[in-house]
Amino acid sequence: MFPEFRSCRLWDAKFDPPGRTKLAHAGSERYRTETVLMASQFFSPLRLALVGMSGAGKTFWAKRLAEHGHASFSCDDGIEQRLRSRLLAGGHAGINGVATWMGWPDTATYLEREAEYLAQEIAVLDEVLAQLEKDRARELVLDTTGSVIYTGTNLLWRLRRLVTVVYLATSAQEQQLLIDRYLTNPKPVLWRGAFQPRAGESARETVARCYPILIAARRRSYQALAHCSVPVADLRNASLDADGFLARIRAALEPSEHK
Secondary structure (H helix, E strand, O other): OOOOOOHHHEOOHHHOOOOEEEEEEEOOEEEEEEEEOOHHHHHOOEEEEEEOOOOOOHHHHHHHHHHOOOOEEEHHHHHHHHOHHHHHHOOOOHHHHHHHHHOOOOOOOHHHHHHHHHHHHHHHHHHHHHHHHHOOOOOEEEEOOOOHHHOOHHHHHHHHHHOEEEEEEOOHHHHHHHHHHHHHOOOOOOOOOOOOOOOOOOHHHHHHHHHHHHHHHHHHHHHHHOOEEEEHHHHOOOOOOHHHHHHHHHHHHHHHHHO
């Protein structure tokens, strides 16, 4: 039902990011068991892609890193620019305008606009990755959308090869907060078939019931795509700055060096 990214478990040297890889053999297939990026490679140039559900803090930390001089790019902004003419026609602007344009998953135009949004997201990500491939010294902190996992295996392999993918992982309690935020202040969400209404159920009731299913499906995909995971709870400290955030990522990458 839910298109997910699981292909990172299959190993191919040409897609392997810088670092060391240990392999386990299962029949004729080779599976990645761990990937380690050395600190020097991690910081020079700094190339990160922040992934996770909407509201996990991807944009916050991308902006915090940008304030400290690190180049950053928001996929949300890129998608909005590509949808600009459609948004203006309806009097919409900004991320909330994109959400309004897309509509709730029970509206008649939702599936068409969900597909259009994804097409623009694929175009944006492809353009960003092409720039990174062209300039190997270029630094970038990529603020992805929650739906990046639906952009296709080829793009996700390229993403994983070119940058360190960091999953900002939410706890069960934090996930409930994400659901509440979506109900009160919706952001663009690609449901990809996870919205399954029942007879007599309002759209809000269906969202409240199905959103946890969507989160669970996406969690598996984020974990498969990412080089490391950083719990959102570990980032709640108000005194944590950009350097502290990078230190959390490095710590999440380092333990596998000693396995």
